[in-house]
Amino acid sequence: xxxxxxxxxxxxxxxxxxxxxxxxxxxxxxxxxxxxxxxxxxxxxxxxxxxxxxxxxxxxxxxxxxxxxxxxxxxxxxxxxxxxxxxxxxxxxxxxxxxxxxxxxxxxxxxxxxxxxxxxxxxxxxxxxxxxxxxxxxxxxxxxxxxxxxxxxxxxxxxxxxxxxxxxxxxxxxxxxxxxxxxxxxxx
Amino acid sequence: xxxxxxxxxxxxxxxxxxxxxxxxxxxxxxxxxxxxxxxxxxxxxxxxxxxxxxxxxxxxxxxxxxxxxxxxxxxxxxxxxxxxxxxxxxxxxxxxxxxxxxxxxxxxxxxxxxxxxxxxxxxxxxxxxxxxxxxxxxxxxxxxxxxxxxxxxxxxxxxxxxxxxxxxxxxxxxxxxxxxxxxxxxxxxxxxxxxxxxxxxxxxxxxxxxxxxxxxxxxxxxxxxxxxxxxxxxxxxxxxxxxxxxxxxxxx
Numbered sequence: 001x002x003x004x005x006x007x008x009x010x011x012x013x014x015x016x017x018x019x020x021x022x023x024x025x026x027x028x029x030x031x032x033x034x035x036x037x038x039x040x041x042x043x044x045x046x047x048x049x050x051x052x053x054x055x056x057x058x059x060x061x062x063x064x065x066x067x068x069x070x071x072x073x074x075x076x077x078x079x080x081x082x083x084x085x086x087x088x089x090x091x092x093x094x095x096x097x098x099x100x101x102x103x104x105x106x107x108x109x110x111x112x113x114x115x116x117x118x119x120x121x122x123x124x125x126x127x128x129x130x131x132x133x134x135x136x137x138x139x140x141x142x143x144x145x146x147x148x149x150x151x152x153x154x155x156x157x158x159x160x161x162x163x164x165x166x167x168x169x170x171x172x173x174x175x176x177x178x179x180x181x182x183x184x185x186x187x188x
Numbered sequence: 189x190x191x192x193x194x195x196x197x198x199x200x201x202x203x204x205x206x207x208x209x210x211x212x213x214x215x216x217x218x219x220x221x222x223x224x225x226x227x228x229x230x231x232x233x234x235x236x237x238x239x240x241x242x243x244x245x246x247x248x249x250x251x252x253x254x255x256x257x258x259x260x261x262x263x264x265x266x267x268x269x270x271x272x273x274x275x276x277x278x279x280x281x282x283x284x285x286x287x288x289x290x291x292x293x294x295x296x297x298x299x300x301x302x303x304x305x306x307x308x309x310x311x312x313x314x315x316x317x318x319x320x321x322x323x324x325x326x327x328x329x330x331x332x333x334x335x336x337x338x339x340x341x342x343x344x345x346x347x348x349x350x351x352x353x354x355x356x357x358x359x360x361x362x363x364x365x366x367x368x369x370x371x372x373x374x375x376x377x378x379x380x381x382x383x384x385x386x387x388x389x390x391x392x393x394x395x396x397x398x399x400x401x402x403x404x405x406x407x408x409x410x411x412x413x414x415x416x417x418x419x420x421x422x423x424x425x426x427x428x429x430x431x432x433x434x435x436x437x438x439x440x
Contacts, residue, residue: 034246072240077208167238
């Protein structure tokens with residue numbers, strides 16, 4: 001994400017200009033939808049979550065402080081928490097129904113991953129699954145490290161170290177992908 | 189200092205802060221460390237980049253038409269909040285006017301009430317005064333006009349030879365009055381005091397201060413075979429009469 005667009009969006013948000021929402025949607029919509037989907041694991045619910053999240057983003061626009069977090073971090077926090085809350089309220093209503101509807105195989109098959117991120121996705125698979133499981137538990141399932149440790153039956157210390165290493169590995173992969181992409185663009 | 193930073197980075201506060209899972213205290217701590225230590229800031233920025241990269245790997249095509257729905261509800265939200273804001277201003281102004289006028293009326297009612305109490309009290313004390321005076325005047329009239337009234341001339345002795353008084357006693361109506369018509373000058377630290385012996389007890393009738401009004405009658409407590417005394421006492425009066433200073437006695 002170019003910092004220029006980010007700055008532009010931030011200034012539009014501060015002015016409560018609704019062009020900000022359109023730009024946010026174009027630039028982050030798919031990623032945030034993916035986050036919502038990963039948490040609630042249901043297409044319709046994920047749509048609701050995305051809509052609610054955007055309304056919250058719009059309402060809280062004047063509380064965003066660029067010195068405290070990058071725009072994406074702020075958007076991610078709102079979307080993730082909205083999705084986790086949604087999942088909890090739905091689970092409270094009908095525990096079984098959601099679980100029957102959910103199928104990871106189905107999800108991966110139909111809509112898949114956007115092609116521009118395929119490289120990253122491929123590389124992500126290179127991260128050992130033990131790191132990925134921890135990252136997903138913490139990022140998408142809203143587990144605390146303690147809960148992840150109990151759920152995955154891994155000692156708390158291991159959860160902490162896998163989170164750190166996993167994130168570091170991701171950084172490396174993302175870094176190389178960006179380098180490769182840049183090389184492709186720059187060398188015709 | 190390095191140790192502190194290391195401990196902080198080894199804890200999971202920064203990761204929790206990244207996801208927005210921190211408690212209030214942890215939040216403050218994370219923000220303080222990020223501002224104070226470049227290593228922490230760098231790690232935090234790295235985490236943010238990694239998070240974005242990680243999240244992007246899960247990107248999913250948003251359904252057709254969702255953008256329009258979201259834009260529409262955001263605009264509605266904006267209109268609603270503007271409306272709410274306008275109503276809030278109007279309500280605030282109304283409340284302020286109401287509060288102001290309530291205070292004004294409350295204040296006015298309070299001062300009127302105070303005034304009312306003052307006037308009532310004044311009227312009561314005036315009424316009391318008038319009643320007492322009327323009673324006194326009526327008694328004086330009875331005493332002076334009643335044929336049963338006896339008149340006693342009182343003359344002073346010792347250094348108060350010039351003292352002249354007239355006592356009026358009416359045993360039928362059980363009223364007695366005295367009119368002190370002349371008193372000699374006394375040194376400044378002395379005064380005349382009147383007493384009455386009623387049923388064997390001495391009653392202080394007070395210091396005779398002014399004799400400007402020579403026609404004024406002073407009421408005496410009535411009793412059978414009572415004795416009235418006038419004594420010379422130190423300035424301000426005494427608690428019991430000084431027997432050797434009795435300058436007049438009135439037997440009635």
